[in-house]
Amino acid sequence: MDIWLFLALTAGCSAALRLAPRIPDAYRVPGSVLVGLAFFVAAPILLDDFRLFQLSRAAIWVTVAMGLNMLTGYNGQISLGHGAFVLMGAYTSAILLDSESQLGFVDATPWPYWTTIIAGGVIAGAVGLLLGFPALRLSGPYLAIATLALVISIPSMIRKYDELTGGSQGLFIDQPEAPFGLAEHLNRDEWLYLVTLFVAVFMLVVAWSVLRGPLGRTFVAVRESETAATAMGINVARTKVTAFTISAVYAGVAGATLTLLLGVMTPESVDITTSINFLTAIVIGGLASILGSIIGGIVLVLLPSEGPELVARLPFVSEETVNRAPGAILGILVIAVVLLMPYGMAGAYHRLAAQRPRTVMRATRSIPAGARSRLREMRENIRWWLEDLPWNRAKAESTRENGP
Amino acid sequence: MFKISRTWILLALVLVGSLLVAACDDDDGEGGDEPESTTSSATTDASGDVKTDVGVSDTEIKLGQHIVQSGNLASVYQPVAPTLLAYFKSVNAQGGVCDRQITLLVEDDQYSPAIALEKAKKLAEQDEVAAFIGNLGTPPNTGSAQYINEQEVPDLFIATGVNTFADVKTLPYTVLFNPDYISEGNILADYVNENFAGQSVAILSQNDDFGESGRQGFVDTFEGEVVAEETYESTATEINSQLANLKNANPDIVYVYATPAYTARLYAYMKTNDWNPQIVMSYVNSATTLAALVGGDAGPAEGFAQIAGAITNNYVLDAVADADDPAVQDHAKIMADNGGPPVGTLTIYSQAIAETVVQTLEIACENGDLTRAGILAAAESVEGFHPSVLLEGIDVTLGEDDHSAIQSLQPVEVQADGTLKPLTEAPVESTGGEE
Numbered sequence: 122m123d124i125w126l127f128l129a130l131t132a133g134c135s136a137a138l139r140l141a142p143r144i145p146d147a148y149r150v151p152g153s154v155l156v157g158l159a160f161f162v163a164a165p166i167l168l169d170d171f172r173l174f175q176l177s178r179a180a181i182w183v184t185v186a187m188g189l190n191m192l193t194g195y196n197g198q199i200s201l202g203h204g205a206f207v208l209m210g211a212y213t214s215a216i217l218l219d220s221e222s223q224l225g226f227v228d229a230t231p232w233p234y235w236t237t238i239i240a241g242g243v244i245a246g247a248v249g250l251l252l253g254f255p256a257l258r259l260s261g262p263y264l265a266i267a268t269l270a271l272v273i274s275i276p277s278m279i280r281k282y283d284e285l286t287g288g289s290q291g292l293f294i295d296q297p298e299a300p301f302g303l304a305e306h307l308n309r310d311e312w313l314y315l316v317t318l319f320v321a322v323f324m325l326v327v328a329w330s331v332l333r334g335p336l337g338r339t340f341v342a343v344r345e346s347e348t349a350a351t352a353m354g355i356n357v358a359r360t361k362v363t364a365f366t367i368s369a370v371y372a373g374v375a376g377a378t379l380t381l382l383l384g385v386m387t388p389e390s391v392d393i394t395t396s397i398n399f400l401t402a403i404v405i406g407g408l409a410s411i412l413g414s415i416i417g418g419i420v421l422v423l424l425p426s427e428g429p430e431l432v433a434r435l436p437f438v439s440e441e442t443v444n445r446a447p448g449a450i451l452g453i454l455v456i457a458v459v460l461l462m463p464y465g466m467a468g469a470y471h472r473l474a475a476q477r478p479r480t481v482m483r484a485t486r487s488i489p490a491g492a493r494s495r496l497r498e499m500r501e502n503i504r505w506w507l508e509d510l511p512w513n514r515a516k517a518e519s520t521r522e523n524g525p
Numbered sequence: 526m527f528k529i530s531r532t533w534i535l536l537a538l539v540l541v542g543s544l545l546v547a548a549c550d551d552d553d554g555e556g557g558d559e560p561e562s563t564t565s566s567a568t569t570d571a572s573g574d575v576k577t578d579v580g581v582s583d584t585e586i587k588l589g590q591h592i593v594q595s596g597n598l599a600s601v602y603q604p605v606a607p608t609l610l611a612y613f614k615s616v617n618a619q620g621g622v623c624d625r626q627i628t629l630l631v632e633d634d635q636y637s638p639a640i641a642l643e644k645a646k647k648l649a650e651q652d653e654v655a656a657f658i659g660n661l662g663t664p665p666n667t668g669s670a671q672y673i674n675e676q677e678v679p680d681l682f683i684a685t686g687v688n689t690f691a692d693v694k695t696l697p698y699t700v701l702f703n704p705d706y707i708s709e710g711n712i713l714a715d716y717v718n719e720n721f722a723g724q725s726v727a728i729l730s731q732n733d734d735f736g737e738s739g740r741q742g743f744v745d746t747f748e749g750e751v752v753a754e755e756t757y758e759s760t761a762t763e764i765n766s767q768l769a770n771l772k773n774a775n776p777d778i779v780y781v782y783a784t785p786a787y788t789a790r791l792y793a794y795m796k797t798n799d800w801n802p803q804i805v806m807s808y809v810n811s812a813t814t815l816a817a818l819v820g821g822d823a824g825p826a827e828g829f830a831q832i833a834g835a836i837t838n839n840y841v842l843d844a845v846a847d848a849d850d851p852a853v854q855d856h857a858k859i860m861a862d863n864g865g866p867p868v869g870t871l872t873i874y875s876q877a878i879a880e881t882v883v884q885t886l887e888i889a890c891e892n893g894d895l896t897r898a899g900i901l902a903a904a905e906s907v908e909g910f911h912p913s914v915l916l917e918g919i920d921v922t923l924g925e926d927d928h929s930a931i932q933s934l935q936p937v938e939v940q941a942d943g944t945l946k947p948l949t950e951a952p953v954e955s956t957g958g959e960e
Contacts, residue, residue, distance in 0.1 A: 171646045178643065277758045280732055289733040290689065291638070291667050379639070385671060387638045389664040394596065395637075425635070426643065448595060 122167045124175070124427070128419070131160040139474050149474075161318055170310040175422055177314045177382050180321040181375045183418030186402050187328050187411065188371020193400065194409035195332060196364035197344030199261060202268030204396025205275040206369045208388070209248055210241030210376025215292040215386040216285065234297045238320060238377040245373020246366050253365035257358050272396045276388035291387030294380060313382050320378050324371060329411055331367070340364055341409075401451060405458050407465025416466050424451055461510065476505070575623060578896040580655030586625045586886060586895065589648035591641050591669065592661045594633035602661055604866040605684070606631045608875035609659060611865030616883055618863075623890035627883075630654060638668025645669035649676050656681055656900050659702070659878045663687050663734055666699075674698045679901040681885065682878050682930060687734045691929040700904055700928045702878055704808065706735060708932060708955030709838055710742020710782070713805055716836065716936050716948065717778065718748050721803065725752045727776035729767065729791065731783050732756040739782030739807055752776050757787060768794045781806040789818035792831055808838040811870045812939045813845050825943070833941035836948065838934035840919045841877060844869050846944045852913040873914045880912040881921050881930065918952045 135157040139149050160167075164176060185207060192198050214237035232240070252271070259267050279286045286292065298304050299312035307315070331337055342350040343360045351357055380386045402421040407413025428450040432438055462469040580587040592606050593599050606629075613627040621627060630652050634641035641660070648654045649672075656679035660666050663685045670690060673680045680699040683690060688705035690696060717726070726749060730736035736756065744751065753774035755767035764787060771779060772794075779802045781788050788810045795801065812832065813825070820828025847853050856876050857868045866872055889895050889903035905928075910921045921930045933952040937945035 169650065171643075171650045174643060174646050178639070273760070277732075277760065280758070288737070289663070290687075293671060383639055383642055383668065385638065385642075385668060387664055387667050389636070390638050390668070392637060394635075426640070 124168065124172045124423070125431075127160070127164070127167055127172075128423075131157055134160070136470070158322065162315075164318075165307065165311040165314060170308065173310050173314040174382075175426070177310075177317040178379075179419045179422040180314075180317040181379050181382065181418075182399070182402065182421045183415050184321045184324045184375035184378070185372050185399055186406065186418045186421070187325055187414040188368035188375070189399050190403045190406075190408065190410070190414045190417075191328060191332065191340065191371070192364050192368035194403060194407075194413070195337060195340040195344060196361065198256070198361060198364065199265040199400070200268040200365075200368070201265045201397050201400060202271035203368070203372045203399050204391040204393065205268075205271040206245040206249060206372030207376035207379065207391045207396075208275050208279070210245045210373030211380045211386050211390065212279065212286055212292070212376075213241040213244040213373070214238065214377035214380040215287075215294055218294040218380070219292055231295070234381055235316075238374055238381075241377025241380075242370045242374040245376065246370035249369020249373075250362065250366045252369075253362035256365055257361055269393075269396075272393055276392075279388040286388075289388055291385050291390075293385050296384045297381060317378050317382060320374060324374060325411060325415070328371075328414075332411070336363070398451070401455055403465075405454060405465060407467030410465065410467040410471070412470065413465045413467035420454075424454070472509070574893045575890060576894045576896050576899060579653050580897075581625065581895045584625055585628055586622065587628050587630065587652065587654045588882070589630045589632070589645075589652060589654035589657050590659050590661075591632045591634040591644040591648065591657075591665060592659070593636040593665070594631070596635050598636050598662075602871065604869060604871045605659065605661060605875045607864075607866045608860065608872040609879050611860055611863035612876050612879035613883075614863040615859045622883055622886040623895065627886070629658070634660075634662075634665045634669075636662055636665060638664050641665035641668040642672055645673055649673065649678050654678070655895070655897060658682055658882050659684055659875070661685070666690060670696055670699050678897055679904060681900075681904055682881055684878070687738060688929065689734075691927075693926055693928050696928075698901060700923065700930060702881070702930045704838075704840060704931045704934050704955075705929055706738035706782070706807070707742035707745075708929075709807060709934060710739045710744075711746045711955050712838060712934050712936065712953050713780070713807075713836070714743045714746035715953070717780075717805060718746070720948075721749075721778060723749060724777035724803075725750045725775075726778045726780050727751070727753040727755075727771045727774050727802075728780045729755050729757070729764075729771060729783055729787075730781075731787065732758050735784075735809075736782045743780055743782070757783070759784070761787075764790055765794065772798060772800050776802055778803045778805055781810070783807070783810075785810050785814045785818055788815055792819045796831065804832070804835040806835060806837045808840065808934060810837060811839075811843070812837070812943065812945060813843060813870055816943065829939070829943045830941050832939050835939045837937060837939065839937045839945055840916055840931060840934050840952070841870070841874050842914050842916065843945065844873060856914055877912040877914050880914070881907065881910065884910050884912075884921075916952065 135153040138144065138156055139153040144152065161176075165173060168176070185203060189200065189203050192200055214234075217232040217237045217240055218234060219231065256264055256267065280289050283289075296309055296313065297316070298309055299307040303312070332340070339350070339355050339360050342353065342355055343357050347357050350360075376391070379390070383390065398421055402417030403413060404417075405420055406415065406417025425448075432450055458465060464472075590606060590609065593602050594606070609629055610631070613629055616622065617626045630648060632644035632648060634644050641664075645657070645660075645668075648657065657673060658681045660669065660680065661684040666683050666685055670680060670683075674696050677698060680696075682700055682702035684702055686701070686703035686706045686709070688701065688707055690699050691701040691705060717724075726747065728740055728743070728751060730740040740754070753771050753776060755764075755770055757764040757767055768791060779791070781791060781804060783791070783806070788806055791804075792815075812829070815832055816825040816828030818828065819831050820826065842850055842853050844853065853868070853873065856873060859876070860866065860868055860872060885900065885904045885907060886895070888906055889900050892899060892903060894900075894902070905923050905925050907921055907923045907930075911919070912921065915931075916935050919931060919933055919935065922932075923930060933954040935952040936948040938948055940946055
């Protein structure tokens with residue numbers, strides 16, 4: 122199946138359950154989540170191996186984006202350096218999985234691969250904890266700059282300590298195969314996809330339960346106003362360090378999974394552009410939103426590889442121009458999202474979901490009543506959308522308050 | 526009470542809508558579903574006696590390449606793929622190879638190992654290319670080579686000189702095009718041993734595979750005294766402290782295994798500090814490129830004046846110095862007639878790869894075997910082939926145990942007028958190396 126068809130079906134069915142009339146409200150969200158998940162679990166049957174590999178990479182970036190979203194979206198700290206934590210997790214896994222053939226002094230047998238995912242998270246989290254304390258003193262752009270230094274220095278350090286890391290040649294590992302006789306039914310790409318999917322879903326569930334609990338509320342309180350949070354008895358410093366650590370763990374886990382997926386880890390595997398793009402991804406997807414992290418991760422993988430082809434279908438755009446500048450597509454998308462959907466794609470979807478069931482129901486009921494009322498509904502919807510644009514919102518609010 | 530619920534109408538609408546969206550996308554979609562011929566045994570072509578399996582039809586030979594097309598390095602390596610495309614276009618216009626047209630599919634790997642692997646998967650599984658050619662750069666090849674070898678797809682003439690890629694035991698399907706860096710280190714050290722005996726050497730190298738290989742090759746063969754060694758990161762913005770350390774050691778010769786941008790910095794430092802050691806440097810520093818960087822605003826002529834006397838290696842014809850050479854003029858005509866890029870060092874180099882690819886396919890055709898295995902065997906049987914744009918006396922010779930296409934280099938001295946004076950009568954073959 123084509124990847125776009127697959128994604129359109131997934132999003133369409135999931136959204137249909139969320140938006141359709143006559144569904145009890147309690148079933149809407151769980152229903153749409155389960156349908157979406159069902160599609161992704163069924164992907165090995167529906168898609169070919171190359172597309173599965175792309176989706177596996179997307180699942181890994183979703184995990185990173187979720188961690189970064191907890192830090193930036195929920196806690197208000199900006200990091201451009203999460204690529205460094207991804208590399209730390211990735212190299213932890215690569216070193217533990219390495220057999221003695223490559224590293225002279227680590228002559229241990231390779232660890233079971235799933236334990237290295239945990240180890241990757243632990244190591245990256247520990248470094249995140251250590252870095253969280255100096256990060257306390259910095260905020261906003263200063264923290265962003267400091268974290269940028271991290272992602273610039275890590276690849277050099279990896280090259281420097283080449284007895285341990287294999288230098289710029291990288292470390293090669295044996296990729297895991299499906300266990301328990303499943304190998305007959307699942308090839309390696311399919312199995313790795315399921316592993317990365319499981320890791321991503323698990324990390325998303327953890328994020329969901331953390332963010333709706335007391336800790337998540339503390340994150341948001343600190344983001345909104347540190348003074349007010351302190352007044353309510355929240356330890357601001359501890360909250361910020363916790364957020365930094367948790368998000369580093371996410372990046373580390375994702376990195377370790379990336380090693381399994383690629384089968385080789387080199388210092389260039391996560392470069393500075395990728396690191397900055399993690400932030401781009403959550404801005405496009407939606408800050409402070411789990412769905413936003415998912416959308417962001419998928420966009421980050423598919424847009425640079427498939428975007429040029431897609432855009433080249435538009436009239437007046439030559440394929441050559443687009444191929445030279447896949448970054449421009451991402452840039453235009455960021456501008457469009459920031460202008461038209463200030464809370465990202467997920468924000469727009471949530472607002473739609475909050476408004477829609479009623480209007481959709483009215484619209485469908487009016488179909489037999491004739492075209493005129495349907496047109497009125499459509500007009501109403503468009504007006505509602507226009508009023509919600511940032512430059513119109515202020516005007517609308519003042520009209521509402523002061524009368525026309 | 527039990528009518529067809531509106532829920533289902535809506536759901537159906539959404540489904541139809543998404544199908545319509547996807548339908549517009551059909552043309553690239555279905556290719557990958559069922560790779561009919563991947564596993565099937567080689568079939569014999571109806572029109573001739575040529576065996577084929579994947580990526581070769583009666584009318585087409587499909588090749589793939591992943592190369593950086595966007596990002597920082599794209600500006601440097603941009604001409605490579607268009608040159609290959611233009612050259613194949615000219616070959617196709619004359620009837621192609623084996624009565625088949627050559628199609629080259631190019632994918633952007635953004636110089637990243639992870640993306641290179643993804644693109645290699647796309648080319649091998651979805652587009653089903655017969656072989657990869659000219660995958661460029663060390664990091665992308667590190668990412669994709671293992672996978673390509675597992676799939677048993679020929680990975681021909683990759684554009685890097687790191688000789689771990691030429692190891693037939695670990696990567697039996699990968700063939701290196703560039704002279705490898707260790708061999709070059711050997712050749713330069715031999716030359717220094719002979720002509721500058723007893724002089725002291727300081728070494729500046731880039732801290733990665735490239736610099737380390739070149740340094741290793743030199744140190745292994747060099748017989749004199751190394752008084753200082755410094756490295757820099759490929760991402761460094763300035764290297765003045767390293768250069769100061771080298772100057773303090775007061776060497777007679779500075780051996781530079783660096784990329785042109787950093788070699789140019791060395792020259793700038795030498796100029797401001799009035800320091801004039803003999804420079805011995807890698808072929809990576811093509812004189813034209815380096816002169817343009819060193820000359821800066823003053824122009825390449827000033828640059829050539831500064832770098833004159835430097836000793837380096839060469840193996841391709843130069844776009845400026847050899848502009849009158851018939852091969853270069855032919856090359857310029859091919860590029861102009863087929864929509865290729867303006868002639869430069871990289872386009873000449875790329876055409877050397879393209880010519881070797883065509884030669885390989887022609888051998889495969891003569892053998893009657895255009896399967897993936899057949900193409901690899903053909904590449905291994907290339908012997909003494911001289912791509913027109915390489916220097917006289919530099920030939921491509923490969924074998925079952927020899928996956929390094931070019932092994933000899935011509936030591937040259939850069940002249941102030943931009944020409945390169947050969948220092949030996951004929952190109953020198955590497956004496957060291959791993960075999």
